[in-house]
Amino acid sequence: MQPVLIGVAGGTGSGKTTVSCAILDGVGRERIAYLQHDAYYRDRSHLPLAERAQINYDHPDSLETDLLVEHLKALRAGQVVKVPAYDFARHVRKTETRRVEPRSIILVEGILIFVDRALRELFDVKIFVDTDADVRFIRRLERDIAERGRTMESVVQQYQATVRPMHLEFVEPSKRYADLIIPEGGFNMIAIDMVVARINAMLESEG
16 A cells, blocks of 8 residues: 655644654554654754854754655655654764664654645645644753753743744744644644544555
8 A cells, every 4th residue: 555644743842742652552653654854953063062052953944854755755665764863962963873664654743844845745644733832832941951951041042042933934834734733732632533543544444
């Protein structure tokens, strides 16, 4: 069968990963090739750390989206891909990669995946996770401090300088391309259950 490509987009801290994990668990991880757009940040190792820290990582140009498009087309064609890995603390791409094999479902998660037309048009199902801005900011603050070694001051500064402006310019407008909008993110179990049931029905009808 032709693999089904599903995109899960939404603002930072909206609950995209929670929704994606619910899909993985509900459909079966062995049936899904899972990729995150965040892994495709451009390698900036040639720049000093202080300069890397000042880059606008919330702009579409900060991501190597062409490579993601290439990988998705390869997976759809039945080929194995090597997905890059990114070090968010040092703002560099790691030397190791992650092997991803083709599956019946290809699930892609990312803030900006509906912004780029070439990437957007690959998706058979487009889901946007919609959560209030204050909730998203608190989640990002907690995550970046706990998981990425950031200080509260640096997270707040980045949010004000780039995260919020880029959300308003790119992420929020991309919501109009969604086939389904899920309010409340991972807490909306009714919507998540409906998505999982729909994917399972698609798999059963094809297989």
